[in-house]
Amino acid sequence: MATLKFLLVFILSLAFAFGLANSQSLQVGFYKKTCPNVEAIVKKATTDFVSRTPTLAAPLLRMHFHDCFVRGCDGSVLLNSTKGNQTEKDAIPNQSLRGFQVIDAAKSALEKQCPGIVSCADILALVARDAVSLINGPTWQVELGRRDGRVSILLEAIRNLPNPFDNFATLKSSFGALGLSVKDIVVLSGGHTLGVSHCFSFGSRLYNFTGKGDTDPNMDQNYIGQLKTKCKPNDVTTTVEMDPGSAKSFDTDYYTMVSKRRGLFVSDAALLTDSQTKAYVLSQLNSRGSTFFKDFGVSMVNMGKIGVLTGKSGEIRKHCAITN
Numbered sequence: 001m002a003t004l005k006f007l008l009v010f011i012l013s014l015a016f017a018f019g020l021a022n023s024q025s026l027q028v029g030f031y032k033k034t035c036p037n038v039e040a041i042v043k044k045a046t047t048d049f050v051s052r053t054p055t056l057a058a059p060l061l062r063m064h065f066h067d068c069f070v071r072g073c074d075g076s077v078l079l080n081s082t083k084g085n086q087t088e089k090d091a092i093p094n095q096s097l098r099g100f101q102v103i104d105a106a107k108s109a110l111e112k113q114c115p116g117i118v119s120c121a122d123i124l125a126l127v128a129r130d131a132v133s134l135i136n137g138p139t140w141q142v143e144l145g146r147r148d149g150r151v152s153i154l155l156e157a158i159r160n161l162p163n164p165f166d167n168f169a170t171l172k173s174s175f176g177a178l179g180l181s182v183k184d185i186v187v188l189s190g191g192h193t194l195g196v197s198h199c200f201s202f203g204s205r206l207y208n209f210t211g212k213g214d215t216d217p218n219m220d221q222n223y224i225g226q227l228k229t230k231c232k233p234n235d236v237t238t239t240v241e242m243d244p245g246s247a248k249s250f251d252t253d254y255y256t257m258v259s260k261r262r263g264l265f266v267s268d269a270a271l272l273t274d275s276q277t278k279a280y281v282l283s284q285l286n287s288r289g290s291t292f293f294k295d296f297g298v299s300m301v302n303m304g305k306i307g308v309l310t311g312k313s314g315e316i317r318k319h320c321a322i323t324n
Helices: 002-023 038-050 054-068 100-113 120-134 154-160 168-177 182-193 203-207 221-228 253-259 266-272 275-283 292-303
Strands: 196-198 239-241
Touching (some): 054 100, 054 182, 100 120, 182 266, 182 275, 266 275
Antiparallel strands (some): 196 239
């Protein structure tokens, strides 16, 4: 057993080291000579959709998260099922993702101007940045040069995506295995300032936290009462805002909710159980002194380097939903 554990750790270390080496090939301006208008083209496509439907910003941001946490940032979350083989897109955590048409529109425009040059993985990273900035969030420089993966497996998404029921130890382990820091955990969790969640993602905190029909003592009891008026037991269809009253705006209100024990998920509440993440939450409560916007850009760059394919690895897909 000890030998098996050693081998698993060794294999994971090699995989991470390979991904880190590849990430060094990413650079701002990667397509300067081969497709100089790439960022303008992607931003126009993103603007066309998000300006009409601002609620797309949240799932587009999540799409990049969910791509990077499974097989690295290789566009595998975009692939459709083929010949009965289910992909990451079919996994329950990904079934609520929306905005694939934005990626397709950007890819189509790029293929007309510089065919076979820009990867879907890079488009996804750019769209996530532009979607956030379009709703008054931060912007950051996106390092490019990713190539697209050819493999996408449903079970890997189920195993590897962060879970809303994760405690802090689990979060630290899963993020750390991908080279992300404790600060990255609390900063990237701030993405919950956008969007909505289905009741089943946190319903046990309201009705059956330990299997005895109880509520989660780590959630504000008054807030539990409010949520119960919207979410009934075993509700699988209703959604609620993750950051009530501010779910369409990228801001620091998420940290205010967490500080009041009103984060929806166990993983949100977990941020108050670690001294470093709790200190960060409390430091963001004064918006004038907040570093969240700057920090979010840094952490998104860090996340965007996870397990990337570069050089001659992978491919440049002609269509983002299918391999060449």
